[in-house]
Amino acid sequence: MRILIINGPNLNLLGTREPEIYGNRTFENYFDELRELFPQIEMEYYQSNIEGALIDKIQESQGKFDGIILNAAAYAHTSVGIADAVRAVDIPVIEVHISNTFSREDYRHKSFIAPVAHGIIIGFGLKSYELAVMYFNNQK
Numbered sequence: 001m002r003i004l005i006i007n008g009p010n011l012n013l014l015g016t017r018e019p020e021i022y023g024n025r026t027f028e029n030y031f032d033e034l035r036e037l038f039p040q041i042e043m044e045y046y047q048s049n050i051e052g053a054l055i056d057k058i059q060e061s062q063g064k065f066d067g068i069i070l071n072a073a074a075y076a077h078t079s080v081g082i083a084d085a086v087r088a089v090d091i092p093v094i095e096v097h098i099s100n101t102f103s104r105e106d107y108r109h110k111s112f113i114a115p116v117a118h119g120i121i122i123g124f125g126l127k128s129y130e131l132a133v134m135y136f137n138n139q140k
Contacts, residue, residue, distance in 0.1 A: 002041075003069060005044070008073035069129055070086070076111040083116050094117060097128065
């Protein structure tokens with residue numbers, strides 16, 4: 001099984017950005033741990049602050065991955081383009097968010113990706129990614 005994890009804007013700052021919300025670990029360190037937890041799953045990781053680059057990566061994943069874990073970050077609340085890319089590929093996409101977006105500002109309560117995602121995991125910190133991998137692992 002091959003899974004692609006895609007992180008959107010500002011998630012390259014994990015570990016230093018608002019640690020009271022996002023924790024104090026970098027995603028790269030967490031990703032190493034995630035790979036150790038699931039050695040039977042091939043995982044790739046991609047991060048970009050650019051909306052079009054995220055759309056390109058989703059489109060390029062067609063036929064190469066069995067699942068996508070997508071944290072579009074702020075773009076979840078603004079990007080019809082990313083939602084259209086998720087809808088266009090024949091790959092299950094799990095939307096994840098580190099924080100509980102419903103306990104934050106009102107504009108974070110709506111996701112354009114949620115209606116086209118296979119499922120959503122919100123608010124469990126970095127463990128949100130592990131829960132998504134667990135879902136894909138149980139689909140074999």
